Amino acid sequence: MTRLAVEDRTRFLIRRDHPWWRVLAVVGILVVWELFARIGWVPVLFLPSPIGVLREGADMIVSGEIAMHVAASLRRLVLGFAVGAALGISVGIAVGFFSIAEAVGTPVIAATFPIPKIALLPLLILWLGIGEASKVAVIALGVFFPMAINTYTGVRQADPLLVRAAVAFGARRWSVIRKVMLPSALPMIFAGLRLGAGTALLLLVAAEMIAVESGIGFLVLHAGNLMQTTKLMVGIVLLSLLGVLSHWSLNRLERVAISWRQDH
């Protein structure tokens, strides 16, 4: 008789963390890129070296150019995002709770949602002028739709049992909305905010390519026109950082707002 040991047959399913591979991937790409630039296989005009981009960035920080562009972009982004999110959440709640609002809102949203918002920019410029208003408006519009749709879905998914419990304990319409529907919808609202943040960044850059003197979008377009590729790359890195920053801050905010959730 031989003895056979029982082995853990799920071993190949285990997903490990590979912290070194993470670092290696980023560093490796940068090193290879730098090497390409140094050897001169690719002209610096097409692909500036990472160190060159870094140096250019440092110069632009010292000269205050970056601060100026980032401040202009952030102002548009934050304003547009706030307006779009506030409107989207309000409309989403109304459409989710009131049946008349739902009857009116769902077909209107379904019809307007698929329009690429960037196509509305000329119209918005016509209505609101070439200045800041039209830029903020197009960002707000881009954020509005994912917010409205997600909030609506979140409100509709509120547990009917909890709604009934609230009513059983004396809650009227506004209490039900504020104390049951809204907290129920919070996870969906945050998912919407994340979607909206991506759209907002996209629309920001597009809007900043029309008739502006500042902003990261302007920086990228302008540097491209002058074939200042290194400067252009600085702009792209700034956009990436902006995206990472918004994602990170939304995560922090969500953790605070939904602290009661099981998975935190």
Next chain:
Amino acid sequence: MRVVVDHVSKTYTDRGGRSVDALRDVAFTVEAEEFVALLGPSGCGKSTLLNVIAGLLAPTRGGVWFDGARADGARGANARALSAMVFQEFALFPWRTAQKNIEFGLEEAGVPAAERATRARHYIELTGLAGFETRYPHQLSGGMRQRVGIARALAVEPAVLLMDEPFSALDAQTRQLMQEELLGIWDRTRKTILYVTHNIQEAVYMADRVIVLSRRPGEVLADVPIELERPRTEQMAGEPAFVQAAERIWGLIKAQAWAAIAE
């Protein structure tokens, strides 16, 4: 104060126009400080009836009266509710701590914050939740969650406490302990309780009277008084009065329970 269920019928009509009778001409009263169990096979409309009494569902015919209740609709510190519900699935608000859940009904009644905290404190002590006030529902065991559910209902000081199979989502041992716990709470508060269950042992063990409902459409089959002393103990399960009451009730619904399975 007594609750009068006055010939309540409930017919559900679906979109296709087909109608189902859930309750037919149900009539009984619950006296002050009485512990009444409402028992029937599954699908007998027990929960429907409880919802009608709680004002969460309109009956098709008949009505529910609270005799001797003040109709001043008091808000603020003196607010008292006609009824409060304890739900089978607890129905606690996951984003509120135990204490905030308990204060919910008081908030809606416009009770000032200081008074809310005092009253919540009282019922936290009464239900054995001391030390768990700041926990969220998902951080509590099933038994603790339902304590919060009970405290939340007691906090609005209702004329009648409506309990919809409150312990059926708990494991058997926890259920046993919670039944004892509830009897202790009832002893101390003398709250009028209407307790829905499909468990005969539970009904006989806890109630002064067991109202037996038939299968759909739910009708009152019998109103069985339980002649057991209080305080009730587990040992009473062997007493003749207990066994006879349980057997009588089982005799009434056994055929119906079979029919429910076959459905």
